[in-house]
Amino acid sequence: MAKRGRSFGEEASQEDKKKINREGVKKALSIFRFVKPYRLQYIIGFVFLVLSTGTTMSFGLLIGQITSVIQGQSAFTLNQVTLFFVGVLVAQAIFSFCRIYFFSQVSERAMADVRRSTYSKIITLPIPFFEKRRVGELTSRISADVSQLQDVLTLTLAELFRQVATLVIGTGIIFYVSWKLTLFMLATFPVIIVAAMVFGRFIRKLSKQAQDLLAQANVIVEETLQSINIVKAFTNEKIEINRYGTALNRVVNTALRSASYRGVFVSFIIFALFGGIIGVVWYGGSLVLSNEMPFSDLLTFIVYTTFIGGSVAGMGDLYAQLQRTIGASERILEILEEPSEVDANQETPLFVPVQGHVQFNDVHFSYPARPDVPVLKGVSLDVAAGRKIALVGKSGAGKSTIVQLLMRYYDNGSGQITVDDRDLTSFNITELRKNIAVVPQEVILFGGTILENIQYGKPGATEAEVREAARKANALQFVDSFPEGFQTVVGERGVKLSGGQRQRIAIARAILKDPAILILDEATSSLDAESEKLVQEALDELMQNRTTIIIAHRLATIRKVDRIYVIREGQIAEAGTHDELALQEDGIYANLVKLQFETIE
Numbered sequence: 116m117a118k119r120g121r122s123f124g125e126e127a128s129q130e131d132k133k134k135i136n137r138e139g140v141k142k143a144l145s146i147f148r149f150v151k152p153y154r155l156q157y158i159i160g161f162v163f164l165v166l167s168t169g170t171t172m173s174f175g176l177l178i179g180q181i182t183s184v185i186q187g188q189s190a191f192t193l194n195q196v197t198l199f200f201v202g203v204l205v206a207q208a209i210f211s212f213c214r215i216y217f218f219s220q221v222s223e224r225a226m227a228d229v230r231r232s233t234y235s236k237i238i239t240l241p242i243p244f245f246e247k248r249r250v251g252e253l254t255s256r257i258s259a260d261v262s263q264l265q266d267v268l269t270l271t272l273a274e275l276f277r278q279v280a281t282l283v284i285g286t287g288i289i290f291y292v293s294w295k296l297t298l299f300m301l302a303t304f305p306v307i308i309v310a311a312m313v314f315g316r317f318i319r320k321l322s323k324q325a326q327d328l329l330a331q332a333n334v335i336v337e338e339t340l341q342s343i344n345i346v347k348a349f350t351n352e353k354i355e356i357n358r359y360g361t362a363l364n365r366v367v368n369t370a371l372r373s374a375s376y377r378g379v380f381v382s383f384i385i386f387a388l389f390g391g392i393i394g395v396v397w398y399g400g401s402l403v404l405s406n407e408m409p410f411s412d413l414l415t416f417i418v419y420t421t422f423i424g425g426s427v428a429g430m431g432d433l434y435a436q437l438q439r440t441i442g443a444s445e446r447i448l449e450i451l452e453e454p455s456e457v458d459a460n461q462e463t464p465l466f467v468p469v470q471g472h473v474q475f476n477d478v479h480f481s482y483p484a485r486p487d488v489p490v491l492k493g494v495s496l497d498v499a500a501g502r503k504i505a506l507v508g509k510s511g512a513g514k515s516t517i518v519q520l521l522m523r524y525y526d527n528g529s530g531q532i533t534v535d536d537r538d539l540t541s542f543n544i545t546e547l548r549k550n551i552a553v554v555p556q557e558v559i560l561f562g563g564t565i566l567e568n569i570q571y572g573k574p575g576a577t578e579a580e581v582r583e584a585a586r587k588a589n590a591l592q593f594v595d596s597f598p599e600g601f602q603t604v605v606g607e608r609g610v611k612l613s614g615g616q617r618q619r620i621a622i623a624r625a626i627l628k629d630p631a632i633l634i635l636d637e638a639t640s641s642l643d644a645e646s647e648k649l650v651q652e653a654l655d656e657l658m659q660n661r662t663t664i665i666i667a668h669r670l671a672t673i674r675k676v677d678r679i680y681v682i683r684e685g686q687i688a689e690a691g692t693h694d695e696l697a698l699q700e701d702g703i704y705a706n707l708v709k710l711q712f713e714t715i716e
């Protein structure tokens with residue numbers, strides 16, 4: 116099969132923030148459809164949010180009240196006011212708990228739904244989609260982007276509401292307490308805030324640079340660990356350590372630059388903020404001294420001023436968060452809007468077995484990734500049901516491409532491909548692929564038991580069926596030799612099987628699937644004679660009564676096929692049986708045969 120370059124590295128570091136505009140907000144809001152099923156919990160959460168914000172806001176008034184009690188200017192006793200204070204505190208604690216509880220219910224469930232939808236979308240997308248994206252990028256959609264949404268759906272929205280409410284209610288209260296002092300305050304604070312926002316943006320840019328550089332450094336770690344065998348084979352450990360070290364130095368330099376700006380920024384803010392407060396206290400104090408304002412009001416005023424200051428300071432952060440979320444939800448929606456090749460929500464169509472008569476009529480094809488490079492240039496072939504053919508030819512001639520078109524991994528070719536005289540496009544994709552089994556060149560096993568791996572060919576197959584398939588695939592002997600037998604865990608974290616063993620597992624899978632059409636992508640690396648014999652026997656068993664297309668690399672294995680097609684530069688250059696082709700003087704096949712025998716000798 117064609118090899119697709121997949122890089123796991125380079126986590127999508129481009130957390131591109133989107134400008135907040137109407138279009139973006141509208142799009143981002145459509146992600147709220149995932150919250151819809153949980154709207155009741157959301158509304159309850161919101162009610163508790165309003166209540167908890169209300170109780171927090173009342174603290175300033177209560178502090179004012181306590182001060183008036185102390186000064187003997189209140190009708191209440193200290194105990195009464197304190198008890199009320201504690202009551203409010205308890206209520207606030209309960210409200211906050213309920214708010215978090217209900218919002219988490221919504222966000223956790225809604226996010227799982229978003230993840231499920233995104234995954235089922237991704238896995239049902241056609242192959243060309245995966246050629247345009249890196250795997251790392253897709254996984255980060257499901258992990259990082261969705262987490263970003265989660266924060267916004269609950270925390271950020273709640274925070275935004277709280278801050279706006281604090282700002283509006285707080286300003287209302289301080290105006291009511293003393294409009295003179297409010298105006299004085301308003302003359303100083305906005306200047307500080309604007310300065311902080313401008314400076315803050317600059318610092319954020321710098322720290323994003325540092326993050327990007329760190330992501331780049333991480334790519335080195337990921338890539339080298341993934342290909343650790345190669346690094347060691349070339350004894351390039353030192354080079355990689357240096358490469359990583361250089362990347363880290365860049366991170367440190369940028370991070371330090373950003374840190375010194377941040378230091379200046381923080382000192383400035385502390386200085387300016389406290390300067391502002393001193394100013395307010397000074398002016399407020401003079402108002403108290405001239406009996407224009409009671410002392411308790413001054414305290415209330417200061418408490419609300421800090422509330423307001425805090426909420427304004429937090430807004431910059433919230434804005435940045437919202438920007439990131441709009442980016443994240445756009446990226447998720449982009450995937451959700453891609454057209455699937457298989458409808459995951461639809462019932463799997465009834466299995467309609469085909470006979471397996473495969474025809475290609477003048478098929479032309481270019482890969483969507485490289486539309487200007489013709490890969491197949493008028494391929495025609497005809498395989499009667501149950502017959503076996505082999506495709507041979509140089510690397511890159513187009514053998515795998517022919518097979519991929521039969522699997523309908525790509526749909527954009529011209530000409531016609533039919534199975535049982537039915538145009539390929541008239542098949543439901545699932546229905547078609549259920550009739551085809553592939554034994555690939557490189558067998559990748561999923562993490563799980565051998566039983567599960569073979570069952571992959573026919574989900575729900577009984578253990579007896581699996582055993583029988585393994586027997587036919589010559590796999591029973593080695594499986595039974597493991598202490599845990601079919602329950603042996605294989606894959607990344609399990610037992611490593613040899614190439615020949617993995618191939619026999621793949622053959623057992625195909626036997627279990629029992630399709631009319633079989634595609635064998637011969638392994639390029641040859642096995643030892645013993646394994647080779649076992650695999651070949653298993654394949655012979657598998658090929659019985661099935662239309663078989665073999666992508667052949669070693670000519671010795673295909674002598675018995677009904678017809679051999681020699682592919683050269685996307686065209687069929689020769690076709691015939693082994694005997695016919697081998698005798699053609701100066702024929703491509705005849706030369707290949709000679710060449711292989713020479714190399715073997």
Ligand SMILES: Nc1ncnc2c1ncn2[C@@H]1O[C@H](COP(=O)(O)OP(=O)(O)OP(=O)(O)O)[C@@H](O)[C@H]1O
Nearest residue numbers: 116117482484485490509510511512513514515516
């Ligand atoms: N996904 C793809 N996108 C773009 N071009 C591709 C893709 N897969 C294969 N090609 C190109 O198409 C041509 C035919 O490739 P194909 O894999 O069909 O050759 P092949 O005969 O099977 O070779 P091999 O024996 O090495 O597997 C090659 O030039 C290859 O570079």
